[in-house]
Amino acid sequence: MTKDPITSIVACNLCTGCGACAGSFPDFIKMVDDPENGRRPVVKQTRAGHEASRAAVATCAGASTNWTELPIRDEIDAAWGPVLSAWEGWATDPETRYRGSSGGAVTALSQFALSNGLASGVAHVAARSDDPRLNETVISRDAEGLRRAPGSRYAQASPAEAIHEISAGTEPVVLVGKPCDVASIHKATAADASLAARIPLTIAIFCAGAPTLVATNALLDRLSVPKNARLTELRYRGEGWPGLMQAVWQDNTGQEHTSEGISYAEGWGKILQSSRRWRCRVCADHTGAFADISVGDPWHAPPKGDTEAGQSLIVARTARGRAFIEAAMEAGFLVAEKRSRDVIAQAQPNLSATNGAVWGRRIAMRVLGLSPPEDRGQRLFSLWLGLPNKQKLQSVLGTWKRVLRDRLWRDVAITERVQ
Ligand SMILES: Cc1cc2nc3c(=O)[nH]c(=O)nc-3n(C[C@H](O)[C@H](O)[C@H](O)COP(=O)(O)OP(=O)(O)OC[C@H]3O[C@@H](n4cnc5c(N)ncnc54)[C@H](O)[C@@H]3O)c2cc1C
Ligand code: SF4
Numbered sequence: 001m002t003k004d005p006i007t008s009i010v011a012c013n014l015c016t017g018c019g020a021c022a023g024s025f026p027d028f029i030k031m032v033d034d035p036e037n038g039r040r041p042v043v044k045q046t047r048a049g050h051e052a053s054r055a056a057v058a059t060c061a062g063a064s065t066n067w068t069e070l071p072i073r074d075e076i077d078a079a080w081g082p083v084l085s086a087w088e089g090w091a092t093d094p095e096t097r098y099r100g101s102s103g104g105a106v107t108a109l110s111q112f113a114l115s116n117g118l119a120s121g122v123a124h125v126a127a128r129s130d131d132p133r134l135n136e137t138v139i140s141r142d143a144e145g146l147r148r149a150p151g152s153r154y155a156q157a158s159p160a161e162a163i164h165e166i167s168a169g170t171e172p173v174v175l176v177g178k179p180c181d182v183a184s185i186h187k188a189t190a191a192d193a194s195l196a197a198r199i200p201l202t203i204a205i206f207c208a209g210a211p212t213l214v215a216t217n218a219l220l221d222r223l224s225v226p227k228n229a230r231l232t233e234l235r236y237r238g239e240g241w242p243g244l245m246q247a248v249w250q251d252n253t254g255q256e257h258t259s260e261g262i263s264y265a266e267g268w269g270k271i272l273q274s275s276r277r278w279r280c281r282v283c284a285d286h287t288g289a290f291a292d293i294s295v296g297d298p299w300h301a302p303p304k305g306d307t308e309a310g311q312s313l314i315v316a317r318t319a320r321g322r323a324f325i326e327a328a329m330e331a332g333f334l335v336a337e338k339r340s341r342d343v344i345a346q347a348q349p350n351l352s353a354t355n356g357a358v359w360g361r362r363i364a365m366r367v368l369g370l371s372p373p374e375d376r377g378q379r380l381f382s383l384w385l386g387l388p389n390k391q392k393l394q395s396v397l398g399t400w401k402r403v404l405r406d407r408l409w410r411d412v413a414i415t416e417r418v419q
């Protein structure tokens with residue numbers, strides 16, 4: 001049997017792990033946690049499995065997106081996707097702000113969606129209670145459920161798997177995810193009007209890349225969590241901005257221990273980020289161009305310590321997103337001040353540099369016979385031209401080095417192993 005298209009997308013390093021294919025065809029496609037390669041789909045190798053895989057490609061933003069569908073008006077939109085308006089702000093509820101990754105804005109907007117009747121559920125990811133190193137997709141229907149949401153999980157997660165539950169029900173559901181998750185939801189709703197009617201709003205978090213389980217295990221080693229301990233909590237962000245990375249575990253007598261908390265700079269910079277998969281390094285949308293609303297860190301006004309009261313950068317991508325943000329402020333769920341439309345570039349210098357490098361990385365892939373993702377109509381070349389010459393060269397030469405080092409021409413094969 002020849003390879004089906006979803007298995008090929010995974011094999012060629014194009015899969016982001018969003019879960020849309022599995023959510024659309026749960027009888028034939030299943031997401032599995034592979035420690036090195038990430039949470040990825042595995043397709044049943046039957047005729048019906050291959051048919052499902054062929055149909056699922058329509059929902060897959062890992063392989064391709066179409067920026068010509070977006071209303072790009074100027075250079076700001078061309079670089080970041082549509083930016084209608086931008087604010088800096090935080091959740092009015094002090095606990096939501098405290099527990100949030102930056103200012104708790106995503107959770108505050110989710111709370112507002114449930115309270116104003118826009119949706120009766122919010123699909124988001126949360127740590128698995130049986131193994132908090134891993135994430136699961138849940139639909140929260142009340143404040144208690146949303147208490148599982150705050151705080152970024154710097155680990156693999158597939159919120160677009162929620163397509164299955166959303167399609168099976170009749171209720172409207174807001175979807176929260178990374179830019180790649182939301183881009184797949186955008187494709188799925190464009191192809192299915194009844195699904196579109198059930199997802200009245202999407203919220204994307206900014207994302208520099210999702211670390212693997214191997215990196216999570218390295219973080220637990222750094223936090224001195226014993227290998228045979230029962231992990232009960234693992235926090236990457238939140239409890240102040242940006243918050244400390246910290247674990248709670250039980251020893252074999254049932255006694256609870258709390259690890260030291262290490263800074264975001266150490267945890268992300270020295271342990272987690274190096275494990276990001278190649279797909280994240282050629283990602284052309286780190287800020288949620290296909291969402292109604294996207295939210296990130298306003299790093300241009302950085303926190304003074306590790307745990308000060310947080311702030312979120314909130315971007316309206318669509319008219320319905322902007323109306324919803326304004327209504328959330330009016331209803332007292334969100335406190336926010338308007339910022340200029342070019343604030344993302346000020347707040348995210350790292351992501352600006354990454355976006356600039358993508359064209360060089362993808363060209364280097366092509367020259368080596370590898371297939372990069374296709375983002376039709378996105379002006380990656382002009383972003384690359386804006387880089388200093390040294391970085392232009394690095395984007396190409398660095399890719400060649402990486403391809404050789406990681407032997408990226410080999411097929412990615414997924415095995416479910418949770419170790
Ligand atoms: C892997 C990763 C990389 C990131 N990189 C950047 C970056 O480079 N620049 C930047 O400004 N911000 C980045 N963020 C986003 C940032 O950490 C905050 O999530 C964002 O500012 C929103 O904060 P908040 O307090 O408003 O959200 P909160 O109220 O804390 O809500 C966070 C929401 O994000 C969801 N979520 C958490 N982890 C994941 C995940 N892995 N996949 C899908 N959904 C998830 C939760 O379910 C929750 O709904 C990243 C987040 C992740 C998970
Ligand atoms: S990117 Fe998403 S839809 Fe595409 S193969 Fe991966 S999990 Fe499936």
Ligand code: SF4
Pocket residue numbers: 016178179180181207208209210279280281283284285286
């Ligand atoms: S970097 Fe891009 S592809 Fe990778 S997890 Fe983030 S949004 Fe998805």
